[in-house]
Amino acid sequence: MFRRLILVMVLALAGAPIARADAPTVTAVLTSSETEVDRPVQLRIKVTGDSEGAPPTDISVDGLEIHFTGQSQLVEGRNFHFSYSFIYSYTILPLKAGTFTIPPQTVKTKSGNLRTEALTLNVSLNGNGTTSSTRGRNGGGSTIDERKLVFADLVVPKTTAYVGELIPVEIRLGFNTRTRARLAEGPSLTAQSFTTQRMPEPQQSVETVNGVQFQVVTFKTAIAAARSGKFEVGPVEAKALVQVPRRAGSRGRSPFDVFGMNDPFNDPFFQDPFAGIPEQRQIDMKSQTVAVEIKPLPPNSPASFSGAVGNFGLTTDVKPKKAQIGDPLTVTAVISGRGNFDRVNSPTIEDDRGWHTYPPSAKFQPDDDVGLSGTKSFEMVLTPNENKTAVPPLLFSYFDPLKERYITLNSEKLPITIEGGAAPVPSAAVASASNTPPTAQPTPAPQADDILYLLTDRPRWVQSFAPVFERPVFWAVQVVPLLALIGFFGWKSRQRRLANREGQQRAAWEEETAELQKKLRRAEDPPDRYFAEALRVVQLKTALARRVPPNTVDAETAVSAFQLDDEKRARVRELFRQSDELRYSGRQNGHGAVNDAMRREVLELIDSLS
């Protein structure tokens, strides 16, 4: 019985591969055959009974945007009959309303090519009533009120101004805080017949407008009219990129879920696979316009008026305060205030007689980001042609829009001290100061304000402009004292060495003298050696006194080396004679020591040699 059961099971399992080997089939379905513009539907192509298949890669239908989104595998088993299916998914985005036919698609399988049935998709108008998609224009379907997402506002506080007067302008761009938005382009301000100041970095704040919270970006700038009349300022235009959530679609039953089972195709993902991903949309922002009236400047402007409109002050300074005729003086004029500084030019000198002026330089330091107020400094170089006590006043004119009249600022006179007479001119005295009187040329004849004559002497050619210490010969010459220094060191070292040798010799003699005197006092040696040692002491003492070698010292040398009386001299001579006699005659005084009287006599004699 048990064996039969196993046999049945084996046969049943063996039947499964047989079922898998059935002829493959293909089915194409749409998740919904009815949809709206910009509302995507899903196309699924299901291949059953084949392990591999090549789905169509490009399905093109005019008015529909169809993209392959992926494939999945499905294993189904019913009554021990297993089937394998491959499902290829496509997203169809209707771009316009109408009835569209998706043509039969060919799927390549191992068993051959399979063809699907044609499908029909009815696309109706969307909620905005648009018959075509807005994706091509601004990147996505628009069913959201853009005014609740972003806004642009232009604030012009002054609607009446004069030509050239700076009018502050504020541009406000708002972004709904519940969306992720950023400024993609702009803002740009349309203002014909106006010049616009630079736009600094904006300020950001959060404001509530009509119950909606906005992130507001505020740009500040200023405009100035080039001519009079009535003009429209604006609109301000900008482009924003806003991320908005996708709209959720209706969830119908899967056509594969015939029996209401939990068909994987019935997952919400297949309703709209992009529903969880917000889409980015570009929104054009545009503000209202503002009417501005520009009045012309009054006639009869001052001569020093250069177009400055606003309210300004003037301070001046000069450096140095003490100079010679012809020396440059730097006059600094500082204009500060509020107005169109681009039209503020250097002040003019009230009376420039006796002065030589040079074009000034200018430097502007704004006090705010826009440049409405600030300080403009001018530095001009003046050189006095004659004695002056002060730099004349500087004039600066501007139009005050509040007082509605021209104002001319006069600076104070700047006191200075100019020394010296007329500018120096070369004279004959200069020529006579020359060490080498040149040969004067008759033409051109020197005038009072003319240059001096040619120098026609035979030129002394030079090789270089370099100063002497940059020339190789200069450093080559330094070798001479260097060699002399080395020679000096060598000479002095040798001298010192020689001096050292003599000193050592003398020290050795003194040491030997001391040793011998000790021995003589002990008197332990026999007479011949005792007298020889005594003689040696006399020779050493004489050598130390006379700076002569001790071996060359004889009795007369020793006698003459010291101031001795006759008796001592005789005893010195006797000492030499006695020593020679003992050394050369061979006469022995025995092996005993020298007697005390003789020893005392010898020692007294030696001590007296100093």
Added chain:
Amino acid sequence: MRARFLLVFCAAALCLTTTPRAEAQAETTFAKANADYSAGHFADAVKGYESLVQAHHWSANVFYDLGNAYFRTGDFGRAILNYERALALNPTQPEAQANLRLVRDQSRALELAPNWPEEHLDFLTTNQYAIVAAVAFWLAVFVFAAMFFMRRRPVVWIFVLLLLCAIAGGSVFAISAFETGTKGRDVAIVTAPKIQARLATAESAGTVLVLPPGSEIKILSTRGAWSYAALPNDLRGWIPAQGAERVRL
């Protein structure tokens, strides 16, 4: 061997004879330029003097005469430049000093303000200070060496040593101040007309100072076709590099 000896001998003889010949030719050119100047042919005189300068036949007289020739042609900038060069070679040339002052006054050229050492230590030239520094240095070295070998070092010798060191150091300081001052190696003269010193290396940059031809500047650095320079009135700015020439060649 003999041929090689002859070759060396000929080369040496050529070298010895070329220099005097070139100098003789330069003197001929100089005389001709002087003649052109005297005849009122100033442009030809300029060419003659300039050919000498190009051939490195430099002399204070040549530069002075070239400055005169440029003055006659109305080129005040180059006239001042060549007077400055004449004075760089011979700082005591009175004619160049007088003409330089005259042309500067006429052209309204701006001058750099001299530094303190230039105002107070100008009794010697840079070369003279260099020689003084070298002599004082070596004397100090020898005094020091002699004191090294002395057993007793007299105070007088120490004083002399300190004095020599001070002279050498002061001379080096003066040389340094002169070389970085208004007569130094970086000083240039504006030769082009309508030169404007600017805040940046662009023609559209703001103007710092307008420099008449002949104005003194000190070139601090060069970037491409622009030179950054110290200007009169303690200003600094960028000028076109071609608009000024260094005094020292």
